[in-house]
Amino acid sequence: MLELKDLHKSIGGAEILHGVDLKLAKGDVLAVLGPSGSGKTTLLRCLNFLERADCGEVTLLGQTLNMAAASRQEIADYRRHTAFVFQNFNLFANKTALQNVTEGLIVARKMPKDQAEERGREALRRVGLADKADAYLAQLSGGQQQRVAIARAVAARPDVIFLDEPTSALDPELISEVLDVIKQLADDGMTMIIVTHEIRFARHVATHVLFMDEGKALAHTSTNDFFENQTSERVRNFLGSLNRKDD
Amino acid sequence: MSERLIDILVTSFPRILTQGLLMTIPLTVLSFALALVIAMACAMVQIADIKGLRQVVRFYIWLIRGTPLLVQLYLVYFGLPDLGIILPAFPCAVFVFALNEGAYCAETMRAAIESVPKGQLEAGYCVGMSYFQTMRRIILPQAFRTAFPPLSNSLISMLKDTSLAANITLTEMFMTAQRVAGRTYEHLALYAEVALIYLIFCTVITRLQAMGEKRLKRMNGGDVIRA
Numbered sequence: 001m002l003e004l005k006d007l008h009k010s011i012g013g014a015e016i017l018h019g020v021d022l023k024l025a026k027g028d029v030l031a032v033l034g035p036s037g038s039g040k041t042t043l044l045r046c047l048n049f050l051e052r053a054d055c056g057e058v059t060l061l062g063q064t065l066n067m068a069a070a071s072r073q074e075i076a077d078y079r080r081h082t083a084f085v086f087q088n089f090n091l092f093a094n095k096t097a098l099q100n101v102t103e104g105l106i107v108a109r110k111m112p113k114d115q116a117e118e119r120g121r122e123a124l125r126r127v128g129l130a131d132k133a134d135a136y137l138a139q140l141s142g143g144q145q146q147r148v149a150i151a152r153a154v155a156a157r158p159d160v161i162f163l164d165e166p167t168s169a170l171d172p173e174l175i176s177e178v179l180d181v182i183k184q185l186a187d188d189g190m191t192m193i194i195v196t197h198e199i200r201f202a203r204h205v206a207t208h209v210l211f212m213d214e215g216k217a218l219a220h221t222s223t224n225d226f227f228e229n230q231t232s233e234r235v236r237n238f239l240g241s242l243n244r245k246d247d
Numbered sequence: 248m249s250e251r252l253i254d255i256l257v258t259s260f261p262r263i264l265t266q267g268l269l270m271t272i273p274l275t276v277l278s279f280a281l282a283l284v285i286a287m288a289c290a291m292v293q294i295a296d297i298k299g300l301r302q303v304v305r306f307y308i309w310l311i312r313g314t315p316l317l318v319q320l321y322l323v324y325f326g327l328p329d330l331g332i333i334l335p336a337f338p339c340a341v342f343v344f345a346l347n348e349g350a351y352c353a354e355t356m357r358a359a360i361e362s363v364p365k366g367q368l369e370a371g372y373c374v375g376m377s378y379f380q381t382m383r384r385i386i387l388p389q390a391f392r393t394a395f396p397p398l399s400n401s402l403i404s405m406l407k408d409t410s411l412a413a414n415i416t417l418t419e420m421f422m423t424a425q426r427v428a429g430r431t432y433e434h435l436a437l438y439a440e441v442a443l444i445y446l447i448f449c450t451v452i453t454r455l456q457a458m459g460e461k462r463l464k465r466m467n468g469g470d471v472i473r474a
Contacts (some may be wrong), residue, residue, distance in 0.1 A: 079372065094392075105374075
């Protein structure tokens with residue numbers, strides 16, 4: 001459903017991504033793992049054109065885009081099929097929870113207001129925040145804000161959701177409520193790419209793993225193969241260091 | 248206080264106040280409204296980085312902020328007639344005040360827009376909104392809340408600065424007081440009286456500012472917490 005070929009990206013003269021490929025079928029949940037600075041977030045941002053790639057090709061639902069040259073209109077069309085969840089939520093600070101969810105539907109997709117609100121409430125229900133529809137950000141915890149952000153992503157009924165370290169900005173006790181919501185989406189068959197440091201979560205929820213190291217995809221396999229039949233010493237060391245941290 | 252002085256103050260008070268309401272306030276409101284339009288346009292040119300125009304805007308702001316308001320008034324009112332451009336006092340004052348305040352407010356607005364986190368724009372893109380849709384519905388409302396107190400400051404400044412228009416023959420509040428003082432030789436009393444009226448006007452603006460801030464806060468859901 002989604003295929004990325006040979007993505008290169010430099011920032012400030014330093015090449016962050018040296019030719020990354022990935023492939024995703026409908027219903028796949030791809031966990032992007034790897035050490036800090038390996039280019040995971042840049043990869044995801046390039047995938048939604050928040051960063052402009054130097055070169056690369058992305059095919060979504062049969063439509064192929066040249067990532068360096070895609071026009072504004074092509075990017076807008078592409079984004080109709082995607083949604084993005086940010087590490088620091090990026091909820092609209094001047095809007096309520098419900099307005100955050102409906103804003104894009106009403107403004108960008110020209111959906112009638114009552115229809116958008118109905119869909120927005122349904123999305124909030126899905127993340128367990130039906131009672132917070134009229135709350136502003138100041139009245140929501142970090143975990144709740146991220147769940148609103150997920151509701152915002154879901155409400156547009158995207159074909160794929162990109163999640164950039166969705167729990168990294170959260171207090172430890174708030175992480176599981178967000179992970180539970182993401183797991184629910186995975187169980188419902190939502191196609192997702194998740195950049196995460198939550199290895200255990202990746203192991204249980206992801207169908208595939210992409211391991212990034214120094215701007216390259218070191219491994220791109222099924223989750224089972226990644227964790228059970230890992231041959232790369234580099235990856236084994238990384239997983240080992242995380243396990244030590246867990247103990 | 249002599250009876251004569253009291254009499255002068257009592258009769259001049261409504262006269263000065265009326266001139267304030269009929270001249271100083273309209274001059275301030277009209278100039279400030281135009282200044283906001285200029286400021287908004289200049290801020291957007293800089294934020295959207297529109298090539299060519301950006302340099303024009305920077306030059307304008309540099310020029311206005313680098314020269315005294317009184318000199319600008321003289322240049323336009325007494326100087327431009329040498330080039331055959333003759334403006335009556337009121338339009339001339341509106342023109343200069345709007346241009347002057349516009350340069351300052353442009354900087355206020357630019358800073359306020361830049362203070363909105365970049366993630367807000369990215370989030371707008373990701374839900375399918377365009378640059379201008381996100382600006383209008385997400386960024387500018389937040390920026391306006393930030394800009395509101397300093398803009399109120401500018402409005403208060405401008406109200407008082409309109410007294411400079413007396414120099415270009417505009418019969419506003421200050422000139423009215425000046426005339427009475429000249430006729431009666433009660434300088435201290437008359438200038439204190441006009442100062443008091445400016446103070447009253449500015450107090451009203453300050454009250455309006457407090458109400459406006461409260462309202463903006465409610466509309467934005469209390470204190471903004473940004474991750």
